[in-house]
Amino acid sequence: xxxxxxxxxxxxxxxxxxxxxxxxxxxxxxxxxxxxxxxxxxxxxxxxxxxxxxxxxxxxxxxxxxxxxxxxxxxxxxxxxxxxxxxxxxxxxxxxxxxxxxxxxxxxxxxxxxxxxxxxxxxxxxxxxxxxxxxxxxxxxxxxxxxxxxxx
Numbered sequence: 042x043x044x045x046x047x048x049x050x051x052x053x054x055x056x057x058x059x060x061x062x063x064x065x066x067x068x069x070x071x072x073x074x075x076x077x078x079x080x081x082x083x084x085x086x087x088x089x090x091x092x093x094x095x096x097x098x099x100x101x102x103x104x105x106x107x108x109x110x111x112x113x114x115x116x117x118x119x120x121x122x123x124x125x126x127x128x129x130x131x132x133x134x135x136x137x138x139x140x141x142x143x144x145x146x147x148x149x150x151x152x153x154x155x156x157x158x159x160x161x162x163x164x165x166x167x168x169x170x171x172x173x174x175x176x177x178x179x180x181x182x183x184x185x186x187x188x189x190x191x192x193x
Contacts, residue, residue: 051076059091066098073109084120091160092117097128114147125156
């Protein structure tokens with residue numbers, strides 16, 4: 042796990058080639074643009090393949106903030122990341138549905154582990170980076186290839 046240091050109130054860590062962002066419990070409109078900028082800069086700088094936005098500490102989310110996070114998710118998607126929203130509280134979910142808001146092109150999960158399970162199929166998602174091993178290191182020379190064909 043790699044912690045990222047920057048001038049923001051939002052905690053971010055890279056875990057399993059995913060940027061995990063803990064959304065603060067108290068979100069103010071002026072924070073949204075700063076959070077968006079930090080997320081997009083870190084996705085680009087770290088070349089992560091997944092982005093997990095953890096809303097587990099958020100007790101209230103208005104339409105402006107929700108739309109800002111979904112727009113940020115779309116932007117991160119354009120940078121190559123697959124996005125999962127995690128930990129949305131029942132009251133927040135109920136309010137979002139009552140307001141007629143929809144989550145499209147973004148996965149959702151109850152826990153971060155559930156999010157990692159959803160993201161495990163992306164190309165470079167791994168617990169630990171490993172060196173690629175060439176299992177087929179044997180080469181066939183053109184002469185050998187022709188000999189094999191003639192024997193058949």
